[in-house]
Amino acid sequence: MxxxxxxxxxxxxxxxxxxxxxxxxxxxxxxxLSLAPSERLFYRENAHRSVQNMSAFxxxxxTTIDELHHFKQAMTHYIRQATLSLVPISAIPFEILxxxxxxxxxxxxxxxxxxxxxxxxxxxxxxxxxxSELFTHADWNHWNVALVHLWNExxxxxxxxxxxxATTFRALFYTKGHAQIETEKKRAFHAAxxxxxxxxxxxxxxKTSDIQTPxxxxxxxxxxxxxxxxxxxxxxxxxxLSLDLSGFTTVKHLHLHRVIEAFTRxxxxxxxxxxxxxxxxxxxxLRFLPHLRSLSICQLVVDVVLAGTSxxxxxxxxxxxxxxxxxxRATVLLLLLAQMKTPNxxxxxxxxxxxxxxxxxxxxxxxxxxxxxxGSLSKR
Numbered sequence: 001m002x003x004x005x006x007x008x009x010x011x012x013x014x015x016x017x018x019x020x021x022x023x024x025x026x027x028x029x030x031x032x033l034s035l036a037p038s039e040r041l042f043y044r045e046n047a048h049r050s051v052q053n054m055s056a057f058x059x060x061x062x063t064t065i066d067e068l069h070h071f072k073q074a075m076t077h078y079i080r081q082a083t084l085s086l087v088p089i090s091a092i093p094f095e096i097l098x099x100x101x102x103x104x105x106x107x108x109x110x111x112x113x114x115x116x117x118x119x120x121x122x123x124x125x126x127x128x129x130x131x132s133e134l135f136t137h138a139d140w141n142h143w144n145v146a147l148v149h150l151w152n153e154x155x156x157x158x159x160x161x162x163x164x165x166a167t168t169f170r171a172l173f174y175t176k177g178h179a180q181i182e183t184e185k186k187r188a189f190h191a192a193x194x195x196x197x198x199x200x201x202x203x204x205x206x207k208t209s210d211i212q213t214p215x216x217x218x219x220x221x222x223x224x225x226x227x228x229x230x231x232x233x234x235x236x237x238x239x240x241l242s243l244d245l246s247g248f249t250t251v252k253h254l255h256l257h258r259v260i261e262a263f264t265r266x267x268x269x270x271x272x273x274x275x276x277x278x279x280x281x282x283x284x285x286l287r288f289l290p291h292l293r294s295l296s297i298c299q300l301v302v303d304v305v306l307a308g309t310s311x312x313x314x315x316x317x318x319x320x321x322x323x324x325x326x327x328x329r330a331t332v333l334l335l336l337l338a339q340m341k342t343p344n345x346x347x348x349x350x351x352x353x354x355x356x357x358x359x360x361x362x363x364x365x366x367x368x369x370x371x372x373x374x375g376s377l378s379k380r
Contacts, residue, residue: 010064017057162192163200296321321349 293316 010067162196162198292317294319297323317345319347319349320345 295317296319
């Protein structure tokens, strides 16, 4: 017999004894007023003992109830200790998640195979995509779910490679006027970027020739997150004519002149906004952009420009904007325009100041006068 059954029997016995005593002694009240004084004393003492017995029975019942309560607490604690704890999958440490993830995917057993996660539960899929350590390659070209190249437990930790088709993943780049993309995929993409070493991006540009409209925005979005990015390839499909790298701060580490070369294979770039620290690849970049009509760049390093930058061959250039240009470097700009075969630049902006033809002439005369008086031009 278990402890619970013993406790229950004790409780039933105490309750039965109490009810029997009350029934036998108090159901019929004694006619105390009709008794003699000597008999009243006997009944009074008898009633006093009955009250004491009643109190004793009540105490026994309370003790039994307390025992049952403590036993219930002990059993509840035992059940909680013996039951497997359930926690959200997102709270599982990566070491455990890595070991059981392959068994959660209902597909080939090879950890190196590309598995489509659409048949996996939403919770597992979300965790898998947000845990970028689980795979080495992610292909976001499918709208419903990403294809991932699962992480091989026996292999070394490889850098992450991401392939994106911007036409189906547009909401990541254009947040206004477009439908929001799946939340889980967007979080997964942002979580994977810090360890991304190879990024392949396909873009379908709008059919427009408006060189004043900034069209290209993905690169500034990647820059602050792709800390390990070494290989970046971007492919055009469409009439993208404007290229804006103004928000990209790590261009000198990514050999973007190769990317721009790939851009010009498909179309003629007419507008180029260069990044802040882009002077290191300035020459390699501009030689792939012979059809430029609008150019916006930061200050030019004298050594780079005088070494033979191909800006002198930009015959179609009509708009030129120079940002952060020190007064001492104005001679460089003077030499540049003087060397141009066809100086068609009609709109010149220096440090945010737009100069007309008359103002330009006055500006150049002042620059030449200042330069000759200081002797800096003759030294060049």
